[in-house]
Amino acid sequence: MSEDQPGLDMDLASGIAAFESKQFSRATGLLSPLAEQGSIEAQYRMAIMAQNGLGMLPSPLLAYKYMKNAAEAGLGLAQHGLAFMYMQGECVDQNPAKAVAWFKKAADQGLVGSLTTLAMMYEEGQGVEKDPEEAKRLYRLAGFEDR
Incomplete structure (x- = not known):
């Protein structure tokens, strides 16, 4: 050093x-x-x-x-931020599939906002195949029991 x-x-x-x-x-x-x-x-x-x-x-x-x-x-907050850039098409071309991949990396680090956004993307079929069960699972992981 x-x-x-x-x-x-x-x-x-x-x-x-x-x-x-x-x-x-x-x-x-x-x-x-x-x-x-x-x-x-x-x-x-x-x-x-x-x-x-x-x-x-x-x-x-x-x-x-x-x-x-x-x-x-490997910075979780940056993974979430990059995912948002891809989701919104801000600073980079919009790419929902890349957004999902980066939200997953951030969610794996325990970022509740990433879990919630990922759940919404599965719920709406944005960047992924629509999957209500996966959406419910992710919402529960994020702490939303009633979804």
Whole structure:
């Protein structure tokens, strides 16, 4: 481990704190270099800011790049975010089948929002064959007993 690692950790912590307190310009300045160096947490937050034009001009390509990198690295929230991009056709061409695949990965990590969205997709037959039983199973897993 290099001697400058504590500085990088501090920048990440400061960048996340700035992001969470909605100081997006500051967050972009702190997180952008870390995202370029491969920090998954920085990439996820940069994706959100690039997607929504927070602290920077909206950049769909950058948002997609960072969200996909963080999702492929295994960050559940990024997997959910990438799935949503595919579901809505935001920052990338709409692709319900890819949305389902990424929602499944996020759901496997216990993200209730992903389970719920996946259940809805099975209920409506969006990106998958309509399957009311699978929808009910997923809703139950997400904590909805009465569906």
